[in-house]
Amino acid sequence: MTAIAEQAPRAKSVQHRQAMPALLLLPALVWIAVFFLLPLVLMCWRSLAAESYSFKAYWIVFSSPLYTKVMLTTLESASIATVLALLLAYPMAYTLTITSGILRGLLLMLVFIPYWVDIIVRTFSWLILLGDHGLINVLLRKLGIVHGSLPLLYSEFAVLVGMVQILLPLTIVVLFGAMLRIDRTLIAAAKIHGASGWNAFRTVFFPLSLPGVYGAALLVFVLSLGFYVTPALLGSPRQTMIAQTIMVEASELLDWGQASAAGLLLLIMTTLIAAIYNRYFSLDRLWGGSDA
Amino acid sequence: MDRSADTASGAQVRLRNLCKTYGQTAAVDDVSLDVPAGAFVSLLGPSGSGKTTTLNLIAGFLTPDRGDILIDNRSVADVPPHKRNIGMVFQSYSLFPHMTVAENVGFPLRMRSKLTRADAQKRIAEMLALVQLSHLSARYPRQLSGGQQQRVAMARALVSRPRLLLMDEPLGALDKKLREQMQTEIRRIHRSVGTTVVYVTHDQSEALTMSDLIVVMHRARIAQIGPPNALYETPASAFVADFIGDSNLIEATIMGVVGDRWTVKAGNGALIHTAPPAFAASVGDRVFLLIRPEDMTVRPSTSEPQASREQGEHIVGVLKERSFHGDVFKLGVALGSEMLKARVAREDGAAFEVGQSIALTWKNGAARLLPATGDDDGSGRSAAT
Amino acid sequence: MNPTADRIVLGAAATAIVAYLIFPVIVVLAISFSAGNFLEFPPPGLSLRWYRAIAGDPEWVSAFMVTLKVGSLTALLATLLGVPAAFALVRYVVPAKALLSALILCALVTPPIVTAISTYLFFVPLGLNNSIVGLACAHAVSGMPFVVINTAASLRSADRNLERAAIIHGAHPLWAIIRITLPIISPGIIIGAILAFVHSAHELLIAMFVLGGVGKPVTVKIWSDVQATSDPTIAAASAILIGLAILTFVSVSTAQALARRRNG
Numbered sequence: 001m002t003a004i005a006e007q008a009p010r011a012k013s014v015q016h017r018q019a020m021p022a023l024l025l026l027p028a029l030v031w032i033a034v035f036f037l038l039p040l041v042l043m044c045w046r047s048l049a050a051e052s053y054s055f056k057a058y059w060i061v062f063s064s065p066l067y068t069k070v071m072l073t074t075l076e077s078a079s080i081a082t083v084l085a086l087l088l089a090y091p092m093a094y095t096l097t098i099t100s101g102i103l104r105g106l107l108l109m110l111v112f113i114p115y116w117v118d119i120i121v122r123t124f125s126w127l128i129l130l131g132d133h134g135l136i137n138v139l140l141r142k143l144g145i146v147h148g149s150l151p152l153l154y155s156e157f158a159v160l161v162g163m164v165q166i167l168l169p170l171t172i173v174v175l176f177g178a179m180l181r182i183d184r185t186l187i188a189a190a191k192i193h194g195a196s197g198w199n200a201f202r203t204v205f206f207p208l209s210l211p212g213v214y215g216a217a218l219l220v221f222v223l224s225l226g227f228y229v230t231p232a233l234l235g236s237p238r239q240t241m242i243a244q245t246i247m248v249e250a251s252e253l254l255d256w257g258q259a260s261a262a263g264l265l266l267l268i269m270t271t272l273i274a275a276i277y278n279r280y281f282s283l284d285r286l287w288g289g290s291d292a
Numbered sequence: 293m294d295r296s297a298d299t300a301s302g303a304q305v306r307l308r309n310l311c312k313t314y315g316q317t318a319a320v321d322d323v324s325l326d327v328p329a330g331a332f333v334s335l336l337g338p339s340g341s342g343k344t345t346t347l348n349l350i351a352g353f354l355t356p357d358r359g360d361i362l363i364d365n366r367s368v369a370d371v372p373p374h375k376r377n378i379g380m381v382f383q384s385y386s387l388f389p390h391m392t393v394a395e396n397v398g399f400p401l402r403m404r405s406k407l408t409r410a411d412a413q414k415r416i417a418e419m420l421a422l423v424q425l426s427h428l429s430a431r432y433p434r435q436l437s438g439g440q441q442q443r444v445a446m447a448r449a450l451v452s453r454p455r456l457l458l459m460d461e462p463l464g465a466l467d468k469k470l471r472e473q474m475q476t477e478i479r480r481i482h483r484s485v486g487t488t489v490v491y492v493t494h495d496q497s498e499a500l501t502m503s504d505l506i507v508v509m510h511r512a513r514i515a516q517i518g519p520p521n522a523l524y525e526t527p528a529s530a531f532v533a534d535f536i537g538d539s540n541l542i543e544a545t546i547m548g549v550v551g552d553r554w555t556v557k558a559g560n561g562a563l564i565h566t567a568p569p570a571f572a573a574s575v576g577d578r579v580f581l582l583i584r585p586e587d588m589t590v591r592p593s594t595s596e597p598q599a600s601r602e603q604g605e606h607i608v609g610v611l612k613e614r615s616f617h618g619d620v621f622k623l624g625v626a627l628g629s630e631m632l633k634a635r636v637a638r639e640d641g642a643a644f645e646v647g648q649s650i651a652l653t654w655k656n657g658a659a660r661l662l663p664a665t666g667d668d669d670g671s672g673r674s675a676a677t
Numbered sequence: 678m679n680p681t682a683d684r685i686v687l688g689a690a691a692t693a694i695v696a697y698l699i700f701p702v703i704v705v706l707a708i709s710f711s712a713g714n715f716l717e718f719p720p721p722g723l724s725l726r727w728y729r730a731i732a733g734d735p736e737w738v739s740a741f742m743v744t745l746k747v748g749s750l751t752a753l754l755a756t757l758l759g760v761p762a763a764f765a766l767v768r769y770v771v772p773a774k775a776l777l778s779a780l781i782l783c784a785l786v787t788p789p790i791v792t793a794i795s796t797y798l799f800f801v802p803l804g805l806n807n808s809i810v811g812l813a814c815a816h817a818v819s820g821m822p823f824v825v826i827n828t829a830a831s832l833r834s835a836d837r838n839l840e841r842a843a844i845i846h847g848a849h850p851l852w853a854i855i856r857i858t859l860p861i862i863s864p865g866i867i868i869g870a871i872l873a874f875v876h877s878a879h880e881l882l883i884a885m886f887v888l889g890g891v892g893k894p895v896t897v898k899i900w901s902d903v904q905a906t907s908d909p910t911i912a913a914a915s916a917i918l919i920g921l922a923i924l925t926f927v928s929v930s931t932a933q934a935l936a937r938r939r940n941g
Contacts, residue, residue, distance in 0.1 A: 024765035028758040028821060032780050036792070036818045039799035043791075046798060088694050095691040107695070113923065114698045117705070118879035120899050121915035125701035128708065128718050135704075135718050168698055197683050219785070226788030228882060233903070243790040243882075250794050251886075260798070263791040270786045278782065351845055374844045374853075386842040388857065403847030448846065458845075 040267070047260035057261035067245065067262065074241045077156070077231070078224035081163040085171045085220050086213060088164065093175035097182075115169040123162045123230045130158050130234075158234040163227060170223070171216050178212020218277045222270045242266055301486030302330030303364045303455035305350065310359035312345055319345040320356070321512035327505070329455075332482050332489045334499040337509035338535070343492045346509070347458055350490060352376050363456060377404070379449030379487070380458040383465060385441040387433040393444050394420070394429040400452040419447040422481060439470045443477070450485055459491045463498065475501055496536045500524065508532050526570065530580045530662050540632045541662070542581040546573060554661070556581060560628025562607055569661035580662040585633045587658040590623065592644070593651035606653035607632075611646055625650050702919065709916035711909045720909075727913035737898065737914065743809060744878050744894040744918075750813035751820045751877040752870040758817065759824030760866055764854075766825070767832045781822045789882040792819075797886035805887070812888045816880060820873030824866065831865025832858075864933045871925050878918060 047057050061067045096107055114122060129135045130152040137149040152158055182205060190200040228243040235241075242262070249259035305327035312320040320342045327333050335343035348354045350361055352373030361368050368376055379400070387396050397419055401412045420426045423443040433441055442462055449457055459478075463471045479502055482489055493499055499506050500520045508515040508523065508531075515535075516528045527533035530541050544556040547563065554566050556579065564581065573579060593608045609632060613624030621641030623634045634652055636644065644650070704718050712722030731737040765771055796815045797806060805811030835858065843853040859866075881896045889897050895918060899911050 021765040021769035021771045024761040024769075025771065028762040028825070029776075029780070031754075031758050032784070032818055032821070035796070035799075035814050036780075036784065036787075039795035040787075040791070042799055043795040088697070091687060091690045092694045095687055098687075107691070109926070110695050110699060112926070113919075114702055116875055116879075116923070116926070117702055117919050118881075118896055118899070118915065120881065120896060120903060121705050121911070121918075122701050124903055124911070124915075125704040128704060128716050129701070133717065165697060165701060168694070222786045226790060228790060229900070243788060246790050246794070247882075256794070256798065259794055263788070263794055266788050267791045270788060271783065274782055274786045351841075353841060353844075372850070373841075374847050374849055376845075377847075378845055380842065380845040382838040382842060384836055384838055386836065386838040388839065388843070390860070399843070399848075400846035403843075445842075448842075452847070 040264075043260045044264055047257050047264060049257070057258045058265065060258065061262050061265055067242075070240050070242050070245050073239060074225055077159060077163065077239065077241060078221055078227075081160055081167060081224045082217055082221045084160065084164045085167040086175075086217055089168055089171035089175050089216070090209075090213070092168075092172050093179055096172070096176045097179045111169050111172050114165070119166055119229050120233075122166055123233045126158060126162045126165070126234055127153065130161070153234065154236040154239075156235070156239055159231050159239050162230040162234045163224060166230065167220050167223065171220050174216040174219060175209070175212050178215065179209055181212075182208045214277075218274065222274060225266065225270055301455070302488035304329045304362075305456060305488060305490065306362040306365075307346070307350070308360045308362070310346065310349055310361065311357045312349060312354060313357055318512045320349065323359070323509075323512075323514055325507060325514065325517070327488060327490065330486050330488055331504045332479070332491065332502060333505045333507060334491045334493055334503040335507050335509055336493055336496060336499040336535075337515075338494060340511075341509040342512040343494075343507075343509045344460060345512075347460055347490060347492050350456075351378060351380060351458055374403070376456075377452070377454050378456045378458060379452070379454040381442070381445045381449050381460065381462045383461045385433070385438075385445045387441055387444055387448070389433055391432075392429065393425065393431050393433070393436070396433070396444055397429075397447045397451050399448060404452050415451055416447075419451045422450070422484065423447045423477070438466050439474060442466070442474060446478070446481060450481070450487065453485075453487075455487055457487050457489045459489060461492050461494070463493075463495075471498070478502065500536070506536075508535060510535075526660070527582070527662065528570070530582075530664070533580075533582045533660075533662060538585045538633055540581075540583045540585065542583070542627070542630055542632070543664070544579055544581045544661075546575050546577045546579060546661075548575060556661070558607070558627065559630055562627070564607065564659065565605060566659045566661055567657050569663075571661075571663050573661065573663075578664045580664050582660045582662050583632075583654055583658060585622075585635050588632075588634050588652045588654045590634050590636050590640075590644070591651055591653075593649040605656060605659070606651055608649060608651050611644055611648045611650045614641065614644055614646060616641070623650070625652060705912050705915050706919065708909050709912040711912070714908055716907055716909060716912070727909045728917075730910055731913050731917070737895075737910075740893060740895045740898045740914075741917070743888070743892055744896070746809050747813050747816065747884075747888075747894055748874040748877040750809065751816040752874040754813060754817035755820035755824045755873040756866060756870045759821045759869060760828050762821070763825045763828035763832055767829050781825070784819050784822055789880075793882035793886045796883055800887060807888060807890060807892070809888070809892075812884060812894075813877070815883050815887060816877040817873075819880075820876050823872035823876065824869030827865040827869035827872070828862060829865075831862035835861045864929075867932065868929055871929055875925070878921070 048055070092111070096104055096111075099107060127134075131137070132149040132151075132153075134152075136152060137146070140146045140150065186204050186208070187200050190204045191197070195203065225241075226243055227241055228247065231239050231241045232244055243266075246259050246262050246266070249255045249262065305325075307323055307325040310320050310323040311318065323342070323346060335346055337343045345354065349356050352368065352371065356369075363376065363378075388399065391399070394416055398412055398416045401407055401415060405412075407415065416429075417426065420429055423446055425440060425443055425447070428436065428440065428444075433444070436444065445462070462478075463474050466474060475498060491499075491502065503520055505517065506520055506523050507517050510531050516523060516532045518526075523532060523536050527536065533539045534541060542558050544558045544564070547555045547557045549555070552568060554568055555563055556566065557563055558581065566581065569579070607627055609625040609627040611623060612626045612631065613622075615622050619638060620635045621638065621644070623636065623644060625632045625634055632652065634650075708716060708718055708720055709727055710723045710725065711717070711720030711727070712724035713720055792815070800806045800811050800815075803811075805814065839861070840853045840858045843857050844850055848856075878894075879896060881900060884894050884897050885900070888894060893901075895914060899914055902911050
């Protein structure tokens with residue numbers, strides 16, 4: 001038996017294997033860095049530079065009553081919209097779980113189709129439905145429930161109706177994905193040991209679905225914070241959300257520094273929420289990350 | 293089936309101190325192996341033993357952290373898998389679904405060799421005839437049964453006359469009857485073609501049936517290498533004895549040596565004589581006593597089991613279990629705190645009843661002593677120190 | 678509650694929710710065929726006049742062309758960037774995996790208005806504003822996750838041994854990936870690309886800043902028209918976009934079914 005060299009022949013192929021993943025990821029990472037991160041950094045710089053390197057723009061965001069009001073409205077609308085979306089999405093996702101084959105495919109398609117209609121138009125249709133001469137009021141009048149018309153539009157109600165409709169498909173899909181991972185035989189085990197359908201759901205399925213609920217809640221809440229079109233079309237000035245204010249600063253007042261500052265603060269807020277959340281409930285699971 | 297002159301049949305394969313680690317766990321730990329040219333070698337072991345990792349190292353899909361692999365005396369460390377000239381059969385067959393059987397079988401020829409179209413067709417036809425599937429050459433994989441797909445996979449692996457064929461639990465997905473048929477098929481093809489085969493399996497009876505040489509692997513290391521009968525009759529450790537064939541492993545202590553006759557005391561006090569052990573041992577050592585169920589004759593005992601009476605090559609115990617297995621009855625005989633396995637022919641089984649006193653006898657030399665070292669060498673069992 | 682009652686309640690709830698989801702789509706579709714002049718539902722009659730109006734209006738036609746160009750370029754970029762990234766994430770143990778996950782998360786949680794403003798300001802010195810390429814580059818960032826996620830899912834469930842079988846029998850690894858693995862995972866890639874396209878076609882805020890003037894895409898035109906006019910043209914424009922979405926969905930499902938049949 002001859003002594004065999006151990007290390008030398010290996011070096012080349014090992015190096016090659018280690019370089020590969022970096023090479024594959026590089027284009028994507030570079031692209032994101034250039035077209036996403038870099039602009040954000042520049043925006044940050046601009047918000048400071050605008051007022052000769054001071055935090056004035058940021059201070060305005062914190063102290064002005066306008067911003068405070070808008071921020072509170074935003075948080076409030078986003079929270080309510082999230083809760084409503086979850087309440088409606090859960091039974092829908094559950095129904096998807098217990099159906100199969102053609103019916104499930106059909107339901108999925110029905111859930112997905114609105115997602116592929118753009119936000120403006122989906123919001124816009126509520127303008128038609130909720131107006132004084134819209135379908136809802138016409139029906140209510142015909143049924144004799146009201147005599148004039150309900151001021152449904154330009155209200156918190158209208159904004160929420162619009163927001164939830166837009167958020168629902170995503171919420172349903174995320175919840176559905178989480179529910180699919182629940183082992184159905186656990187329900188069967190509960191039932192065979194005496195649990196009624198409702199009890200099996202309450203004590204076994206629901207608790208197991210909670211991580212999915214939290215994940216969906218976070219995603220939906222963060223998305224709601226950034227809504228622009230829906231409050232702009234369906235809400236009154238009292239329902240103004242932060243994205244609208246920033247838009248005004250940028251495109252009408254041309255105060256890019258102020259807009260940048262407010263935008264960055266909004267970004268920090270959403271990132272913080274997501275980061276805190278990610279620490280407790282790994283969001284990687286949403287796209288099948290390593291710890292699925 | 294001829295072995296043409298241009299097929300040098302089988303490659304000689306040598307593994308030298310192979311190591312492969314994932315994080316903290318060693319998947320393959322210092323594995324060295326010499327595979328003779330043309331031999332049918334099985335890598336046998338439970339899941340996690342390192343056998344599939346070793347196969348993937350030979351194939352080149354994994355790079356060893358240390359050690360080397362030599363095929364026909366040349367290191368393949370820097371040779372990528374598609375240049376190693378190996379054939380491989382996978383458990384999931386892995387036939388290309390969008391190609392016909394003939395196109396699947398011809399794939400390696402298209403990739404590797406310089407055969408003319410006509411020669412390639414001839415070779416494909418030869419291979420299909422070898423696996424007896426000539427009539428299915430125009431079908432698609434999804435139209436074939438599992439056994440047929442596996443045969444196509446073999447034809448594909450052998451078409452470019454590789455000197456080494458790797459097989460990764462190829463029969464795992466088939467039912468028992470089909471598996472046995474395919475085992476015979478594979479042996480026939482191997483004898484006919486003469487290539488070296490490295491075959492991974494967790495099924496010990498499969499390894500025993502098919503191999504020239506078995507490499508038993510356990511926890512990333514080689515437990516023992518040898519031809520099937522050697523592993524069966526002279527296992528080197530409790531793990532190998534337990535893994536291959538049925539076995540009784542009785543904990544015992546060495547009491548004394550008189551010439552060639554060693555005496556050990558089993559757990560319940562019974563004294564038993566054996567041949568000398570194949571490893572270094574002395575009086576007072578704890579060992580395992582190995583007796584195979586089929587080596588024992590069973591008859592009802594007329595006497596009560598008694599401890600500390602010199603019993604020679606037989607033991608008396610109490611029958612605790614009796615179960616019917618078609619061709620035999622399997623008996624569980626209690627000896628102190630241990631349960632021994634024994635067998636009786638179908639027609640004799642009815643005579644035994646639970647609770648009965650049973651005498652088990654065996655021929656001189658049928659019992660072996662095995663080391664009782666710590667867990668890392670043997671099965672989950674170790675003689676308590 | 679007995680099981681049948683459970684199912685009835687659940688079924689009723691599901692139906693109501695589906696109605697809530699679908700109704701606006703139906704409304705828009707119905708109005709787009711309206712014979713009347715105003716946005717009323719139900720429409721007084723049916724007619725194709727608004728579709729004809731769009732087809733005959735060079736501004737609308739140009740808007741659709743822009744949306745198509747930007748969307749296609751976005752889908753292409755997202756695919757070129759995302760597919761290799763998916764391979765890296767699935768096939769290798771990469772410490773940067775956490776980094777990429779974080780980046781995807783960032784892309785998801787960044788409010789569109791922030792991306793819009795930052796991108797616009799970034800493009801000014803580069804001269805990328807008012808260009809289709811510029812907008813596509815920006816859209817590719819948020820389109821990429823769609824491709825990565827769907828490709829990775831396909832890749833994970835594909836049988837890796839097919840690729841290995843090709844390689845061990847002589848195929849160069851790159852050849853094996855391109856000719857064996859890519860066709861198998863193509864449904865995932867295509868879905869991701871389509872989602873990236875649709876995402877780009879619907880995006881408003883970045884488009885408003887980067888390409889909001891001459892040569893604006895459909896979404897920006899709809900937005901400005903919504904506030905100005907009140908005739909069913911915008912309904913027709915949206916209906917065309919919807920039709921595009923349904924068409925893609927159907928063709929993808931068909932392609933998937935065909936692929937599944939072919940691959941056994």
